[in-house]
Amino acid sequence: MNVKKKFFKVLSSTVIAAALLGPNVSFAERGPNPTGGTNLSTEAFLNYDELVKKLNQLEQVSKGKVKVEVAGQTNQGRSIHKVTVGHGDKVVLIQSEIHGNEKTGTVALLNILENLGQSNSPEVKKMLDELTIVAIPMMNVDGSELDRRGNEMTWSEVVGKFPQLSNVKPAWNYYTTPRSGDDYASKPGFDVNRDFNPNLNYVPKPQDFPGASEKPGWFITPESQTVRDIYKGLKSKFGKVDVFIDLHHQGFPYIEGTDDRVTMSISGKFVANPSTPAGAKYAEYADNFKYDFSRQLTLTAYNALQAKGNSVFTNISLYDQSIDLPGTALGTFALNGSGTVLFEVSGQTQNFGQKEKGQLVKTVETGLMGIINGVTDGSVHNLNPSDYENIPESSSTPGI
Ligand SMILES: [Zn+2]
16 A cells, blocks of 8 residues: 555645646636545555556456556556557557546546456447557556656656756756645656657757747656557557547536536647647648547547436536647647547545545546447547537636
């Protein structure tokens, strides 16, 4: 067990602001903490040892249907796992915990892998015939073990690997001071979700530092390098990665115009469209960019949750549509031609602990299965991309 998880974390508005996909997004304040900040244990979520044990079990029980590989090592030497199920032509890549304090996605992924690995139903058989599903659960394992957003890596370790950076200012996303109750002073680290670059062969250049949130990253962390290499490997084997889904947590928004708390926000937009003036800087990626497909995929998740009817599962909103973040995994892979979808369940573990875990995990699972079903039978392509614009927006205040 992670000892730190037994202790309480101090709740503050900084916690809420830090919880978002981007520290600079426009609606950083999400309203008050609905839980009152009592016992914020996260023991009900998996730690690294439990993940490894569970993955080995899944592989054994599935009799080879679920294949578990070590794809790389974190900076602290823990394994990053690549889990594959299915043998179809359509590739669906799903990642959890690039922010190590955003834990529901890992549980949801394991539940889905368990079901796909063990079910003999005709529906699952068809999914495995049509799709190759690749999961990267708990991508930022070192951050997960510390129950925090960033990884654990010093700037001098980066310079050791990239000597050309010895005279530049450290990357802007290098955390060295206390943040959201986490000790980055004695254990510095990076927000890995700004370390991606749409040029998958990018090599760090001194003139690109310290960079900024709205600029591409550099693949200076072993965690982003591992995911980049998985992506490139799939691209060379299958010619494309059809779908990429990244699983996160956010603050506590409301469904716009209502008093209803958002259960999960979703999005298919992470960078400016290369075919628009705002996206002209991405012109070289325009031919591959699949914004309509990303919107259709997002709609399949939305529709699957709406089908639950009359429950918190229908409280789904669009995440901030104004972000332009090429250094995120989603932004980078969108520019490389994948249909891309973001899930952001409400409530960071610092705020919610493990409260509502069951409900939030079920929300993620339902959305993911909506996408998996829609890609399996091709029905995703029948959806009208512009219906995406009808998904309600998020609001930081109720009833407006
Ligand atoms: Zn996140």
